[in-house]
Amino acid sequence: MGANSPDLGNLALSKVVEVGIASQLDVVEEIDVDLRTDPGNLIQGKVNSIEISGKGLVVKQDLRMETIQINTDSVSIDPLRALLGSIELTQPTDAEARIVLTEIDINRALNSDYIRTKFHGLQMEMDGQPVTIDIQSANLDLPGENKFVIASTFSMRESNETKNFTATAAPEIHEDGNRISLEILAAEGQGLTLKLVTVIFEQLTNLLDLRNFDIPGMTLKLHKLEAQAGKLVIHAHSQIEKLPTM
Template sequence: MAQNPPDLGDRALSKVVELGIATQLDRSEEIEVDIRTNPVNFIQGKLDSVEISGKGVVVKQDLRVENIQIDTDEVSIDPLKAVFGNIKLTHPTEAEARIILTEADINHAFSCEYIQSKLRGLKMELDGQPVTIDIQQASLDLPGENQFVISTTFLLREQNAVKKMSATAIPQIDEDGNRISLEILAAQGEGLNLKLVMVIIEQLTALLDLRNFDLPGVSLQLHQLEAQLGKLVIHAKSQIAQIPTI
């Protein structure tokens, strides 16, 4: 349904929220907030809708998000606080969120120091012997048809041997709705076993824990994935306990 253009009050509230969200991010190319209400509803403590969109948003762990969109229906607020720019929710509200990650941005995150530190010193058993693994390089290809292709180069410290692995997998949603897991379709590499493949895959997909995208007062629960050509589209339910403001 088409909405009327925002008035000065709507735009002022929207700008306050935009600034508040911007302070919670490492950086962003664009943040837009569209709050819609009318004087009668506002006095009664109601916002008709809130739309938050961002482009080139960088969140935890140096992970860049190509696009993020969060849409709510009616939101209950404290109108007296809102007059002074503090949009305080009187109870949590539900929202829909859509997040787009590009193949290039995921691969950039794999190379950042925080993620690299998580990929070193992995302990497991290989052929009944304890081994320590350092993942030296990792890349993700998104060929479409809801598939991931992950390629890695890793060091087996005890053997001082560098090995390579690639795996084709289908992304799935963990039961808690926070993380993406992968169903392995095929794997190739020297001296591999299933446990080794799963340890490496688990460490790499930890990057895609939705809690990495949470803003203060906003939590996400994943409910649909689309692994498209060159990008991953995440659909999530969002619960908003508080809208960030400055």
């Protein structure tokens, strides 16, 4: 393969983007960028497509993405910068993204110190009396059929009692396209109140806000959600204004 091989050029530019993306993330297990073009198009500032795939990425809120896949259409870039080994978009480009979150990783984030601080000292009423609630644990089960099941243990400070409840909800796409909302289908347990269930579900939907998965220069808008057995699959439209580079 010659020194001027277009494959080597594509590989070099792909590596620049890989390193740039990795530098913006808290944790990266694997990241791969496949930039496809040819010398003629590159001179004109055109890239046929870019495919970004990653595994074990953490952007915010300690929430790990099992996998992420982003595929662009054609991309317009600054040809001079490309010849110098850098990528600069001359106009935003659209892409499609697919993110997979596992039940295990969602629960790890849901029980992180950051979220747990929001579960303590909750003021509400039970049986007409004001009480202070500390949620000890919240566990998400993804049984499939587009359902979320939350099992939680909580304590009441005034009586020092510990109680449990379980709630089932169906996820829906929120109108802003950034996050999901949850329709409560059923709930049962001791000392159960709508506010208690709502508090946990609010933190879960905040955790799954797509803005937590934005890589600098890339924004996501949710258009399809699949709650499958053991995992949550997010399909989103992405607009890329800038590709991270070192």
